[in-house]
Amino acid sequence: MTAPIVIVALAVCLSATMIGAWLIALRTGRSGWIDAIWSFATGAFGAAAAVIPLAESQISMRQVFVAILALFWSLRLGLHISIRTARGGDDPRYKQLREEWGGSFKRRLFWFLQIQALAALALALSIMLAAHNPAPGLGIADWTGFAVLIVAVAGETIADRQLSAFRSNPANKGKVCDVGLWGISRHPNYFFEWLGWLAYAIIAIDLKGAYPWGWLALAGPLLMYWLLVHASGIPPLEAHMLRSRGKAFRDYQQRVNAFWPGPQHWANARNNGGIR
Structure with a gap:
């Protein structure tokens, strides 16, 4: 698989994931799920990009190594935010955005989360670049x-x-x-x-x-x-x-x-x- 195809696939998957996060946040009224989903998605898709073969014929030890690091980070942060959100805690930053944006909150939050998807793409690509270092x-x-x-x-x-x-x-x-x-x-x-x-x-x-x-x-x-x-x-x-x-x-x-x-x-x- 070529790098451009992987990048496009990552972009589509992350965009769709953050649309899901947007819907969940609106439905539950708890914006904390946004950051939890973002953490899980960034780590999961970053790990996937790490182990997808590009020019290499076989998956290298470095690819597996980096994928494990990404998943380790993702699970720790995502679970921490999920537990906090499930207990009723919420992020005051999103509360402030709700107050500032008023009636346009839903629409503006949608595009705000697409920007987060773009940031997650850049981070996932950093994971991918580390994993595909060809050094033996x-x-x-x-x-x-x-x-x-x-x-x-x-x-x-x-x-x-x-x-x-x-x-x-x-x-x-x-x-x-x-x-x-x-x-x-x-x-x-x-x-x-x-x-x-x-x-x-x-x-x-x-x-x-x-x-x-x-x-x-x-x-x-x-x-x-x-x-x-x-x-x-x-x-x-x-x-x-x-x-x-x-x-x-x-x-x-x-x-x-x-x-x-x-x-x-x-x-x-x-x-x-x-x-x-």
Whole structure:
């Protein structure tokens, strides 16, 4: 099968999947299913693209290796969001969109999810590019990518559990979670999500120049960084937190980095009136 045919098939399947997510979200009234379905679809179709033979006569160990990594990430994130949604939790970002879009919410949500399908296509292609690196056997880059993805999934899992434990304590109602990983980044789950996509670029890129297509896998982490930091991730979520937590969250913004983990800026917070 040729690469263009695979890309077209991926685009059609992802578009159709997000139409299904749109219908489910409207029918159930829970937008959390959108992100769960997106996670499952990106991993599943990315894994499929990884193992589909292109010029190779046989499926390589790298293709299987990368497909397993994609499915591992997808199942962890998709199940986490599914459980949260099933328990009645919902994403405040979609609630805000419903308020902003008003009567045109259904139509605009449809096209918004098609944009998500396009983003998923770019990410699935990053997985595909990593899997089809023609280098023989599994080398240092492969195992480095594997280690990076394991760290990413573990870090995101720990961050999610720390936030869940914080929210489950009645004493923390109305407070901002700043414990554990949330004390070194305001969005550690987003940071580790980005880190996971860097793994595929590490596997795909051949520094010797034998596989120039591998450099295109950088589109995965670059796109994910833009989405999380500048588009659908941090901006709308922090706007919601400022509305719901007010000064407590502004203080938190003063002393903790938004994305990159690092030490807290206590001096800056004092100088800006963040700590009293």
